[in-house]
Amino acid sequence: xxxxxxxxxxxxxxxxxxxxxxxxxxxxxxxxxxxxxxxxxxxxxxxxxxxxxxxxxxxxxxxxxxxxxxxxxxxxxxxxxxxxxxxxxxxxxxxxxxxxxxxxxxxxxxxxxxxxxxxxxxxxxxxxxxxxxxxxxxxxxxxxxxxxxxxxxxxxxxxxxxxxxxxxxxxxxxxxxxxxxxxxxxxxxxxxxxxxxxxxxxxxxxxxxxxxxxxxxxxxxxxxxxxxxxxxxxxxxxxxxxxxxxxxxxxxxxxxxxxxxxxxxxxxxxxxxxxxxxxxxxxxxxxxxxxxxxxxxxxxxxxxxxxxxxxxxxxxxxxxxxxxxxxxxxxxxxxxxxxxxxxxxxxxxxxxxxxxxxxxxxxxxxxxxxxxxxxxxxxxxxxxxxxxxxxxxxxxxxxxxxxxxxxxxxxxxxxxxxxxxxxxxxxxxxxxxxxxxxxxxxxxxxxxxxxxxxxxxxxxxxxxxxxxxxxxxxxxxx
Numbered sequence: 001x002x003x004x005x006x007x008x009x010x011x012x013x014x015x016x017x018x019x020x021x022x023x024x025x026x027x028x029x030x031x032x033x034x035x036x037x038x039x040x041x042x043x044x045x046x047x048x049x050x051x052x053x054x055x056x057x058x059x060x061x062x063x064x065x066x067x068x069x070x071x072x073x074x075x076x077x078x079x080x081x082x083x084x085x086x087x088x089x090x091x092x093x094x095x096x097x098x099x100x101x102x103x104x105x106x107x108x109x110x111x112x113x114x115x116x117x118x119x120x121x122x123x124x125x126x127x128x129x130x131x132x133x134x135x136x137x138x139x140x141x142x143x144x145x146x147x148x149x150x151x152x153x154x155x156x157x158x159x160x161x162x163x164x165x166x167x168x169x170x171x172x173x174x175x176x177x178x179x180x181x182x183x184x185x186x187x188x189x190x191x192x193x194x195x196x197x198x199x200x201x202x203x204x205x206x207x208x209x210x211x212x213x214x215x216x217x218x219x220x221x222x223x224x225x226x227x228x229x230x231x232x233x234x235x236x237x238x239x240x241x242x243x244x245x246x247x248x249x250x251x252x253x254x255x256x257x258x259x260x261x262x263x264x265x266x267x268x269x270x271x272x273x274x275x276x277x278x279x280x281x282x283x284x285x286x287x288x289x290x291x292x293x294x295x296x297x298x299x300x301x302x303x304x305x306x307x308x309x310x311x312x313x314x315x316x317x318x319x320x321x322x323x324x325x326x327x328x329x330x331x332x333x334x335x336x337x338x339x340x341x342x343x344x345x346x347x348x349x350x351x352x353x354x355x356x357x358x359x360x361x362x363x364x365x366x367x368x369x370x371x372x373x374x375x376x377x378x379x380x381x382x383x384x385x386x387x388x389x390x391x392x393x394x395x396x397x398x399x400x401x402x403x404x405x406x407x408x409x410x411x412x413x414x415x416x417x418x419x420x421x422x423x424x425x426x427x428x429x430x431x432x433x434x435x436x437x438x439x440x441x442x443x444x445x446x447x448x449x450x451x452x453x454x455x456x457x458x459x460x461x462x463x464x465x466x467x468x469x470x471x472x473x474x475x476x477x478x
Contacts, residue, residue: 024193026287077410082418089274093117093175097228118274160245167237171238183437188210266384269304301361302367304358336398346393
């Protein structure tokens, strides 16, 4: 008798009649087949956007940051708005992978691989903005604290902008290692199925000679747990440090102690929305509905409504503190210039997209609707982009000196640079979907016999009782 450790009441993580061979076929065969027309169309659009972004950045470097519509009052415009937005999107991948692995959440298995890839590509996009914002890109190495021959010219360790360099580079490195560690067993599977010598060689090199021995699996699991343990504090620290770029200043609208937790919640909010956007498209194009199930979307939508509600509480707290503090500048910032000034429209877009619309996910039918999930995931990311825009631009465009008040709108090189990062992100994602397993094959096989639909349905009530009793006894034994 096979003992199962999961209740039959819990919905399966893998739908349909599946065995180990079928799982391998479903997930690996899209890599081996020629990509369809949709893939080529998407890839071409991504490359076009990337080329336009490269042109816009070249224009900015050649002529200087003066081609952006930055001015004396708004020194941070679209550039830093987009930087914070992309860093936020990079949050969900490590959260899904690391924290859910440590908490033994089975539903992460269908979505973690694509989410981790999204993290890496989003951080690649984010890292470019501060570098090009410097103007003199060839001086970018000045931000690195290394022994040098420039005498007393060192980086300012008191600056949160330097903490960004440490936090984001560490986050990128750990996320990349975590992602690649998970890929090794799957690369070995692709290597063993390869028909051509070149594919066998390339995937063989990528899999580091993986044989699937007990020793290999033991080391793989140990490394995954260590990296998950390292990644978990990084999820909290990275966006906390990004929030310090604002919170440690004295500008009304910025110097507020609520920023760290509110930025982290907002980052998870936008990151999960982006995972939803990508996975809904991926499951449709690659026919992976049995592995990325409605249950996965439901679980992610629950996180979205939770973090959206936290962000909503943070917005209301800001408004309350602006009134309660008695500071006329704080009050004017939030009530006159942010909610009602010339840029007030952006504040109300932010409020609608981030606080009001996610409340539809309190209804189970809405959480489990693919179309509603897809539309909401895009609305949330529009709202989170406007949140960053509101924090940066509406705090700067009205300063203490009315003669320097301005209305900010971006120039075409700023817009081009932003579109270019979309091109980079989706070019990387299309290549990832073509040459890498989008779902972790080894991890799906791991949960198949406890959470696969056909295994659950074969289970008798007596087996279920035995399984629950066995699990209970094991828990007490430990």
